[in-house]
Amino acid sequence: MDVDSTVKGYYEKILQRNAGEPEFHQAVAEVLDSLRYVLRQDPHYTDLGLIERLAEPERQIIFRVPWIGDDGQVHVNRGFRVQFNSVLGPYKGGLRFHPSVNLGIIKFLGFEQIFKNSLTGLPIGGGKGGSDFDPKGRSELEVMRFCQSFMTELHRHIGDKTDVPAGDIGVGGREIGYLFGQYRRMTGRHESGTLTGKGLQWGGSLVRTEATGYGCVYFTQEMMAARGERLHGARVIVSGSGNVAIYAIEKAQELGATVVGFSDSSGYVSTPDGVDVELLKDVKEVRRLRVSDYAKEATGATFHKGGNIWELEADVALPCATQNELDDESAKLLADNGVKYVTEGANMPCTHDAVRVFHKRHIDFAPGKAANAGGVATSALEMQQNASRDSWTFEYTDKRLQNIMRKIFKNAASTAAEYGVEGDYVVGANIAGFKKVADAMIAQGVI
Template sequence: MSDVDQKVSEYYSKLLKRNAGEPEFHQAVAEVLDSLKIVLEHDPHYADYGLIQRLCEPERQIIFRVPWVDDQGQVQVNRGFRVQFNSALGPYKGGLRFHPSVNLGIIKFLGFEQIFKNSLTGLPIGGGKGGSDFDPKGRSDQEIMRFCQSFMTELHRHIGEYRDVPAGDIGVGGREIGYLFGQYRRLTNEHESGVLTGKGLNWGGSLVRTEATGYGCVYLTEEMMKANGDSLQGAHVIVSGSGNVAIYAIEKAQQLGATVVGFSDSSGWVHTPEGVDVELLKQIKEVERGRVGDYVKHADNATFHEDGSVWDLEAAVALPCATQNELDESHAKNLVDKGVAYVAEGANMPCTPEAIEAFQKAGVHFVPGKAANAGGVATSALEMQQNATRDSWSFEYTDERLQEIMKNIFRATADTAAQYGHENDYVVGANIAGFKKVADAMLAQGVI
């Protein structure tokens, strides 16, 4: 074992003890540290001044009580989180997730990933994440409003357009952002539109923000395919999930000539051999808030399945867009056997480490979420620019900016991988490219 391997291994062991019971955070750190060994062999100065230790320790972790009253007049109590992980490049930027699975370890994993994702965009934003174990499913609009108002009553003390700018994530869409922003405005007596992104278009929001994560994932996938002599035109694509990211990944993939042959949600999956009726899917999921099984009641040539997995289908491209660790080693091997050649993570860490290893061993081109799903936060930063200048950009102009950002992310990822002797290893490329920009800023700013 080299000195670098030993030092990184010793540090990781300490991190496990220091952050017990946080497996998702451990997984995210382990993946990055594995790539950073390569950097430290070439550029040992990145080990100076406790840089790696500081990078893996959040600057601030905020946990708070969120009491609210349900429609039956009963008091409910949830837990709220905001982890402000790293502000070396700019104000903390990252979404809020409302889901019963949320805990401190989940938020730390998401915030840690956000550091490198935000760095890759090339925009001046740091990394953070937040949320609550509140479950919006089955709750009335009034209950969600009361919860959001209670949540923001505490959170507003810790955010601001020059400090920390949250956005949406799982369970937090336009409705929730509206309630959160209204309460922030009420508490501060300021219309500080830059404090949240994902706002409504007539009160500070940006065109393309809704579509951005899904579109961005597809733009990067197309760029990756072009670099390897392929194209989405005529390709079969599988997209897991049917939320915001998945819907707009499906839409853009089909606009670029692909056929999306399957999508899913937690209730099961749908096989669509002739492609997806995107407008119908939007109606089912966004308007009626239904399940994917409802889609097949109105669509021709579509079948719903509760057993098996959407990863049982045959396709050249797979875009996991649901949630963390949804695609495991058995799914990966199945996809390889069915001929998958390209995988890009639309969600945050949806592939297990074993799945990634199976893809890479089989020669599948794989891009991690910190690169592939950076379109959402990139467009959030563009929304911040528009808010700062009291401006509003056209859909076409904003979409062009998004496309260029995603192309630049892929180029930086591919070029960095090649520079460090790991050509076509986009995991190494994304981790190192994202790390170096943050690390250089941290070293320049001293030990803080």
């Protein structure tokens, strides 16, 4: 079998069937590129339309979301839920509320979620959803009315044994609360396992808020340890200032690193002496202000309007903002400024060209589907607690998160070595995630 021609054929067919969805194309291309190694050794994975089925969602739901603003005007947004693959368990993946959301972005996120969820070792399938609604600048009542309208349609497609959404960009504890309240109202059932990221008083899990950022740092620890190095004493850049970034900053500094910068869409803040995490939480989570406001109040912090955070000198970079935020030119800046490790806290924040630069410059690179799996892993732990009507301590849940991230790293590392590309965590994570899902699909037949 000519593997290169086979993979090219798969990709061309996927492009044709999914026109105008560049983020989805990018995610599929990365996985297919890794699968060349598998198909040469295990050609049976080309049978039964396996890869074509894997790249085609089981279900795509698009719906209208009408809601009334405080000014009395009717607004109409578009809602999405892509239920991609349930072979390992109920669909699991977040909801994103952001004006950039479209079907292609939701499909890219859902496709990535299949492999991410597989890597956790927990019984969850892959899905994703969201809307082009922007909660920024909206009142509490407007956000509530939107969430209630969104769930009025979505409730009929989800459930604790079917599809379990969580939060993502633009969907935090406030939004999950409004969504869950409307779910109860529409169904008449208190199925606490139907949504994760809930408040601690009504079914939420300790560590869930911190999990993605913490997990990203735990993965980085393992990657550095494989080179005989430690996070303690390292200088770290973190892009973004949302949930993932804040808790990546917190955990990195707890482990002895110095975070020298973070950002938002308006620019970045350089913090050569480290970040005042409590002030950052107050500015971003309580007062919902910009990073420039943090710089006004923090000692030793400088705001750089519209600058490139990747120009800072550091040892470790954690892109935690959004997809394709870090291109090849920024990757070259990182390499020139001494960065030796890059770990994706966001979903696909590094372009293909950036990843090629990392490999060329011998920078260890951890893909998001492995490194930011801590969020969905802890969501699955929340589902376990809900199912058993139990509640675990912060320490116990955090220890389980650390063990999951350690296992994901070891799985990606050993799989890469098995296929002759030791240290390539992209290939290792893609193959490890793929084989578990693919074997289950083969066992369950053509469905």
